[in-house]
Amino acid sequence: MLKLSQLKDISQLPDLVLCPLDSWDLISVAGEDRITFLQGQLTCDLTNLKPGQQTLAAQCNPQGKVWSIFRVIVLKDRVLLTQPKSVTAKQLPELQKYAAFSKVEIKKETEYQIFGLAGCKSAAYIAKNADASAIHDQSRLLEGDKGVIIKQPYPSLRYLMIIKNEQAKELIEDIKDQASIYDDSLWNAMNIASGVAFIEQETSGLFIPQMLNLQALDGISFTKGCYIGQETIARAKYRGANKRALFILTGRATKAPKAGQNVQVLLNDNWKRVGTIISGCQYGDGHIEVLAVLPKDSNAGDVYQIQEIEGSALYYAPLPYEIEEE
The missing domain is CATH 3.30.1360.120 (Probable tRNA modification gtpase trme; domain 1)
Structure with missing residues (x-):
């Protein structure tokens, strides 16, 4: 195979x-x-x-x-x-x-x-x-x-x-x-x-659905009534409580990225942790792509790295859909 x-x-x-x-x-x-x-x-x-x-x-x-x-x-x-x-x-x-x-x-x-x-x-x-x-x-x-x-x-x-x-x-x-x-x-x-996230064991129980862009993928109903966790999810929509979203990052690394690893951004010549990898992959030439939860106001021109993979370098890539504003 x-x-x-x-x-x-x-x-x-x-x-x-x-x-x-x-x-x-x-x-x-x-x-x-x-x-x-x-x-x-x-x-x-x-x-x-x-x-x-x-x-x-x-x-x-x-x-x-x-x-x-x-x-x-x-x-x-x-x-x-x-x-x-x-x-x-x-x-x-x-x-x-x-x-x-x-x-x-x-x-x-x-x-x-x-x-x-x-x-x-x-x-x-x-x-x-x-x-x-x-x-x-x-x-x-x-x-x-x-x-x-x-x-x-x-x-x-x-x-x-x-x-x-x-x-x-x-x-x-x-x-x-x-x-x-x-x-x-x-x-x-x-x-x-495709910008569609699925949760692994390492990231289970960490993020609300809007941080994973589920509202943009028709995965949340805001009109059906009560369900487990509904109060927090509704608050994130109607009060603007959610400040994070799912992004695609692409670049190069010596190893395949893994769910739960940390994403850092380069700010003023220093690396600052800003997010978490939900899923990652690596092609045969060392090219990598990841889905990562980052601040919603992340800059498309920022440079990122995976904290656990020395020498990795990642950049913003556009999602194939629009993220709805809360």
């Missing part, structure tokens, strides 16, 4: 790439109360989502700090939450402890698997082998409840595929001679370039 370190930059992406997302978990929430239960736990509004539809969302503690960010996918008989494996041990018990008085079953999903499909030929592959309508819809439930295909944001043409075990086995057998198989370090790099 190929790694991101074997790819010089994203422009060299092969025409068809399959990424088994082995470093990701699927969390299943089933039972007749699953929608009302999650409505009181997550930042998104699930009440209008139909089977096959999806949204980003966060699960927060009572202080409004994010345990995890998910892509929330509604199926006919359950709701699936995608997240990095490293955070599950911390996040899952926090969700399960609120379930005692609801008719829900919360566990790691075992019937479905998760893949990323990317490259200029990915749409043609899906149209031929799965469902031609899926390449046009934001998300699409496959016939026979075999899974769901979700079109992903910039960069490149790419799809998140959540499919049942039998179909996953068939997919791997069919595509192995047609596609380049990369581990999920490539998928992580694409998420960084």
Whole structure:
């Protein structure tokens, strides 16, 4: 299986790439109360989502700090939450402890698997082998409840595929001679370039959702009513209490950046700590990209470094979306 370190930059992406997302978990929430239960736990509004539809969302503690960010996918008989494996041990018990008085079953999903499909030929592959309508819809439930295909944001043409075990086995057998198989370090790099953050264990419980730009990605409902952490999140919006946001930084380093490492800015010939890395990646030529929480008033001309990586140098890169003002 190929790694991101074997790819010089994203422009060299092969025409068809399959990424088994082995470093990701699927969390299943089933039972007749699953929608009302999650409505009181997550930042998104699930009440209008139909089977096959999806949204980003966060699960927060009572202080409004994010345990995890998910892509929330509604199926006919359950709701699936995608997240990095490293955070599950911390996040899952926090969700399960609120379930005692609801008719829900919360566990790691075992019937479905998760893949990323990317490259200029990915749409043609899906149209031929799965469902031609899926390449046009934001998300699409496959016939026979075999899974769901979700079109992903910039960069490149790419799809998140959540499919049942039998179909996953068939997919791997069919595509192995047609596609380049990369581990999920490539998928992580694409998420960084798209400005979409997912929380690892090292950064769980540290930031409110607006610091991770979730309001700009339709991951927060400010009208649905109460949920865990809602008071802090609403205060950040209506009182302008949030002074930090998620930024993309790009540059060079001798090692791959890691979640939880410190970002410093050069001020008056001295380095000052100003932020935290949420996720990072390194291409084969030493080029790095990170998502970092920094002050909202950070200057686009500033020079940064990662405190834990000597000689690293990073610069501001524009997000592919606008950050809404609080």
